[in-house]
Amino acid sequence: MQVYFIGAxxxxxxxxxxxxxxxxxxxxxxxxxxSLVNPDVLNVAQDGAEIHNSASMTLEEVLEIIESAVAEDKLVARVHTGDPSLYGAIQEQIDALVEKGIDFKIIPGVSSFLATAASLKREYTLPDVSQTMIVTRLEGRTSVPDKEKLHKLAQHNASMAIFLSVHMIEDVVKELAVEYPADTPIAVVQKASWPDEKKVIGTLETIAAKVKKAEIDKTAMIVVGDFLDTEYSRSKLYDKDFSHEYRTSKTGSQ
Structure with a gap:
């Protein structure tokens, strides 16, 4: 194998x-x-490795480098931020390599919405609160299908992670407020897991002002839902009164 897509x-x-x-x-x-990958990830590269920053490149230029390297029997690492399956523009690269008969593998990575939960010390899927996680974005230069408009997804009142939208925080709040109560908790984490990580926590009523005050306008994750601050039921997984394949109930009830 000569080509690897890697989630950094x-x-x-x-x-x-x-x-x-x-x-x-x-x-x-x-x-x-x-534009997104921490360059420190590349500190382990071998001396003499040929390194290209794709931030200013076109798809065709990226593919040309890959194709040329494969022809010379070189190992190629195509490094994307987070996990490349989310907003990574990876499918068009995959399809092009398939068309050219170039084999490849994909190595998944930790997404920023997961690093955001870690930073906030919260669980997205709390019993009796939400068992659904919605990953989405607000429409910008890239359109969103009508059935996936933010206010329509908000009807579920599920836990939600909103990518690529913090620069439009007022519009995000407006869309969410169609379905979520005004006091719904919401958080914004900029550059989760980086040394200069920044986060603000508020409600739909207060978050836009807090984001502006913190001067957060890019590279940030918006998460919204009651999981951020609410009562919840204990998990059945560790409940002493609940039996499953690996443990018998302490009280005999199911």
Whole structure:
């Protein structure tokens, strides 16, 4: 195998997977999404590795480098931020490589919405609160299907992670407020897991002003839902009165 798509994680260079880091260590050619990937992730690259920042490149230029490297029997690491399956523009690269007959593998990574939960010390899926996680974005230069408009997704009152939208925080709040109560908790975490991480917590009524005051306008995750601050039921997984395959109930009830 000569081509690997790698999820570099949310920012902390220690949050890349072991498998992903092994490929970067031995790659001959590295193409990384420089606008988002922490360059420290590449500190393990071997001396002499050819490194390209794709932030200013077109799809065709990226593919040309990959194709040329494969022709020279070189190992290629295509490094994306977080996990490449989320807003990574990876499918068009995959389809092009398939068309060219170039084999590849994908190594998943830790998404920023997961690093955000870790930073906030919260669980998205609390019993009797929400068992559904919605990952989405507000419509911007990239359109969103009508059935996925934010106010329609908000009808579920599920836990929600909103990518690529903090610069439009007022519009996000307006959409969410169609369905969520005004006192619904919401948090914004900029550069989760980076040394200069910044976070603000509020409600739909207060968050826009707090975001502006904190001067957060990019590279941030918005998360909303009662999971941030509410009562919840204990999990059945560790409930002494609940039996399952690995444990018998202490009281005999099911």
């Amino acid at each position: 994680g949310p920012g902390d260079p220690e949050l890349i997977t072991v498998k992903g880091q092994k490929i970067i260590k031995k790659a001959d050619v590295i193409i990384y999404a420089g």
